[in-house]
């Protein structure tokens with residue numbers, strides 16, 4: 001049964017210590033804010049203002065109801081913990097508008113399709129020659145293209161034990 005009209009994309013705020021996890025969550029479609037300039041308490045209050053679930057390793061926050069406290073150090077275990085603590089996450093994230101590979105992993109901005117011709121001088125020639133679809137991040141200027149990194153990312157997630165059947169890769173809309 002398709003549910004995408006009734007559920008909201010899941011939104012997180014990650015502690016600044018969780019950089020690798022933050023990038024993985026964004027890659028699979030989650031809206032994750034994280035600010036290297038602000039500490040745990042500040043990110044928590046921002047998360048609460050914006051209705052986000054906070055992800056942290058700060059033990060003082062482990063009993064808060066709107067916090068996912070992580071016991072693990074490694075990113076694979078941390079991803080697994082997020083999925084366990086928030087079992088709807090994969091469905092929510094992947095069935096709503098947020099799709100895997102449509103968000104900048106560096107700054108969380110949704111990506112925008114960009115005409116290949118506009119990029120001739122901005123990407124390496126072999127990339128330009130071998131890829132059709134490009135998108136760019138209006139937040140930080142990073143350029144993305146369809147590449148084997150998608151397949152590798154899916155493989156890694158499967159190794160971690162994430163049910164990748166649920167992950168739907170999106171086409172970036174302009």
Ligand SMILES: [Zn+2]
Nearest residue numbers: 104107137140
């Ligand atoms: Zn960006």
